[in-house]
Amino acid sequence: MTIRRLRISCPHCGVRAVEEFVHGEIPTIPEGIVEPEARDLDRAFMHTNAEGVVVERWFHAFGCRRWLTLARDTRTNDIPDNRG
Amino acid sequence: MHAPERLHCTRIVATPTALDTAAWPGGAVVLRVAADEALVAAPVELDVVSDPHAIVEPETAFCGVWVEVEEALAFLERECDWELPTERPAFAQGAVAGLPVKLWFAADGDDRVLFVVPAPFVVDFVERWS
Amino acid sequence: MNEAVERLVDLRWPSQVKSAYDVVIIGGGGHGLATAYYLATRHGITNVAVIEKGYIGSGNSGRNTTIIRANYGIPEAVRFYQHSLEMYGRLEQETGRDVMHATKGLLWIAHSEAGVRQERARAEINTAFGSKTEYVDPKTIQDICPQLDMTGQGVWPIYGASYHPSGASARHDRVVWAYAEGAMRLGVHVHQRTAVTGFLRDGDRVVGVETTAGSIAAGVVVSAVGGHVTTLASMVGLRLPIRTHQLQAFVTNRYAQAFGPIVASSGLGVYASQPAKGEMLIGAEIDRAPAYAYDAGHSFLRSCAFRSIALLPFLRDLRVLRQWTGVCDMSADYSPIMGFTGVPNLLVTTGWGTWGFKAIPAGGEQMAELIATGRTPALIAPFALDRFANDRTMADRGSAGTH
Incomplete structure (x- = not known):
C-alpha cells in the first residue's frame, strides 16, 4: 500500500491537491457503432472505462473555476506530464 | 483576526489582453482569478477594459479581511499545503483550511494579507482561526 | 496458505489444466466460486473451471467491508438481497464451515427532514x-x-x-474458502495465478478462453470479474455500462x-x-x-x-x-448486471460495485441456475444487461455507492 496524494498542476493557479478539482470525463463512442439507436445507447450508458492512459477534464473548483485537460493513467493515477 | 466583512467587488470577464491592459481604479486590489476573469475590490466603470464583449458586474458574494502578514503566515503554515508566492504584491488561490480561499499579499511596505472567502464559508473560516 | 487456514479448509487444487470444460468461470472471487459451488451442488455440473489471475479472494472479495443487508430501495433489489441475506444465514449449515456470520442490526441514520x-x-x-x-x-x-x-x-x-x-456480517475470506472448498470437493477445478488473455471464437460464439496456461475450450464462459470487467468484455467487442x-x-x-x-x-x-x-x-x-x-x-x-x-x-x-x-x-444504475450478454455463450455477473459481498450466495445460486437451465431465473431477470437498451434501468438509491 502506498499512501500518497494525487496533485494536479493548474496552468493558472499552480500545483494543487486533487481535492480542489472536480473530475469530468470526455465520452467516447467507438466509430464502429454506427446505427443511431446504438450510438444513443452507448452515449447514455456505456463506458470505455480504459485501463491505461485516459485524456480527461478537471475543473478547478477551489481556484480559477476553469476546466483543464490532462492525461492520467487509471492503473496508477500517475499524470505523465504532471508538474506536481 | 476580525471576522471577514462583505466586499463590494466588480467581476470582469474579458479577453486576457484586455484584462492585462486595463486601467484599474487607483489603489484597488485586483485579483486575477483566471486568465479571462478579474475580481476587483472596488466599483469599476464599464469602459475600464477595451474588450467590447466584456462582462462587468457587481459581485457581493465574497467577504474579506486584512490580516497582518505574520499572523497570516502562521495560519497558512497550519492550514495550507501548497506553495505560497514569495514576490510582492501577489495573488494566490486554492484550498486553505479546506475552503476555497483567495489571498492577496500586499506590496512591500504594506505588510498585510487580504483573505477573500465566499460568504457562505465565512462561519467555517472564522472557526478555523480559533 | 498458512497452517491455520489449512485447518479451516480442505482445498483440493487440480494437478493440471484440462483442455476443455463444460463451464469456464473467469474470476475466483466470491461470485465466481459461489457460481461454481451451486453448479456442482445443485445441478451436478462439475466439469467446471474457475480461472483466477491472482489467488482466490484477492480482488474485491478480500477488499470489502463484509456488510450483509437487504434494505435496498427498489422491489426487485429488496427481493434479491433478502434472498441472499437468508442464504447467508444458512451458509454455515450448508457448507459445514464457520464463516463467522453474525447478525448485528443496521441503523441507517437521517440528519435532515429529507433524510427522514x-x-x-x-x-x-x-x-x-x-x-x-x-x-x-x-x-x-x-x-x-x-x-x-x-x-x-x-x-x-x-x-x-x-x-x-x-443486517449482518461474515468473515470475507472464510466465505470465499467455504465456497471454493465445497466446489473443489465435487471436482471443480480452481486455477490460481492464471490470467485470461483472450477469447476463443467460432463466428460470433465464444467457445473458450486463452489463458496464461494455454487455451481452454468451454461450453459456456462466465465472467465473474470485478473491476476489470470492461477490459475483459472489450476483448469480444462488448460494451458495458460500467x-x-x-x-x-x-x-x-x-x-x-x-x-x-x-x-x-x-x-x-x-x-x-x-x-x-x-x-x-x-x-x-x-x-x-x-x-x-x-x-x-x-x-x-x-x-x-x-x-x-x-x-x-x-x-x-x-x-x-x-x-x-x-x-x-x-x-450506470447502481444495480448489478447478471445474465446473457448478446455474445453467444458468454454470460456476465458484474456491476457488483460496492454491494457485491452481500450478494455472493444469491448471485452464485441464480447464475448457476441460469447456466444449468439456459433460462434466466425470475429473481434476476430484472438485472439483465439488455435493460439499458429497453428503458428498464434499475436505479436504486438504496445502493448508495458505499456498502
Whole structure:
C-alpha cells in the first residue's frame, strides 16, 4: 500500500491537491457503432472505462473555476506530464 | 483576526489582453482569478477594459479581511499545503483550511494579507482561526 | 496458505489444466466460486473451471467491508438481497464451515427532514417486499447504539433512522474458502495465478478462453470479474455500462467496548461496524475519478475520519491500523448486471460495485441456475444487461455507492 496524494498542476493557479478539482470525463463512442439507436445507447450508458492512459477534464473548483485537460493513467493515477 | 466583512467587488470577464491592459481604479486590489476573469475590490466603470464583449458586474458574494502578514503566515503554515508566492504584491488561490480561499499579499511596505472567502464559508473560516 | 487456514479448509487444487470444460468461470472471487459451488451442488455440473489471475479472494472479495443487508430501495433489489441475506444465514449449515456470520442490526441514520423521508420510505418498501426494516426515533436509536452522538457534533443532528434488524456480517475470506472448498470437493477445478488473455471464437460464439496456461475450450464462459470487467468484455467487442472506481476503507486498533450494530449515514457518506477482533471498520464512498489503482490516500483518511468522528466521537481516541482500496465495477444504475450478454455463450455477473459481498450466495445460486437451465431465473431477470437498451434501468438509491 502506498499512501500518497494525487496533485494536479493548474496552468493558472499552480500545483494543487486533487481535492480542489472536480473530475469530468470526455465520452467516447467507438466509430464502429454506427446505427443511431446504438450510438444513443452507448452515449447514455456505456463506458470505455480504459485501463491505461485516459485524456480527461478537471475543473478547478477551489481556484480559477476553469476546466483543464490532462492525461492520467487509471492503473496508477500517475499524470505523465504532471508538474506536481 | 476580525471576522471577514462583505466586499463590494466588480467581476470582469474579458479577453486576457484586455484584462492585462486595463486601467484599474487607483489603489484597488485586483485579483486575477483566471486568465479571462478579474475580481476587483472596488466599483469599476464599464469602459475600464477595451474588450467590447466584456462582462462587468457587481459581485457581493465574497467577504474579506486584512490580516497582518505574520499572523497570516502562521495560519497558512497550519492550514495550507501548497506553495505560497514569495514576490510582492501577489495573488494566490486554492484550498486553505479546506475552503476555497483567495489571498492577496500586499506590496512591500504594506505588510498585510487580504483573505477573500465566499460568504457562505465565512462561519467555517472564522472557526478555523480559533 | 498458512497452517491455520489449512485447518479451516480442505482445498483440493487440480494437478493440471484440462483442455476443455463444460463451464469456464473467469474470476475466483466470491461470485465466481459461489457460481461454481451451486453448479456442482445443485445441478451436478462439475466439469467446471474457475480461472483466477491472482489467488482466490484477492480482488474485491478480500477488499470489502463484509456488510450483509437487504434494505435496498427498489422491489426487485429488496427481493434479491433478502434472498441472499437468508442464504447467508444458512451458509454455515450448508457448507459445514464457520464463516463467522453474525447478525448485528443496521441503523441507517437521517440528519435532515429529507433524510427522514428517505428512511421512512426505505422502511416501507423493505417491509412490503419481505425484508424487515422499521423507522425508529432518536430514543430508540440511542438504545440500539449508545455511542452515537445524537447532536452529530452540533452539525449533523440525528433526526431518526431506519433499522434493519437482520443486517449482518461474515468473515470475507472464510466465505470465499467455504465456497471454493465445497466446489473443489465435487471436482471443480480452481486455477490460481492464471490470467485470461483472450477469447476463443467460432463466428460470433465464444467457445473458450486463452489463458496464461494455454487455451481452454468451454461450453459456456462466465465472467465473474470485478473491476476489470470492461477490459475483459472489450476483448469480444462488448460494451458495458460500467465504470471502475476506487473504494477505500480502514480499520482502527481495538475498541475495548462492544459495538453492536452496523451504523450507516448517507448524509455523511460513512458507515461503521466492529468485526470480531474488536477493531472498528470504517468505510466511505467511492472516489469520483475512475481508476484501477490500489493506492490509498491520506485525504480519504482525513475526511473519512472527520465524518465518522462526528457520528461516533469515541473514534477520536483510536488509531488507524490498516487502510485498503478495492476497485469497484460501478454500473450506470447502481444495480448489478447478471445474465446473457448478446455474445453467444458468454454470460456476465458484474456491476457488483460496492454491494457485491452481500450478494455472493444469491448471485452464485441464480447464475448457476441460469447456466444449468439456459433460462434466466425470475429473481434476476430484472438485472439483465439488455435493460439499458429497453428503458428498464434499475436505479436504486438504496445502493448508495458505499456498502
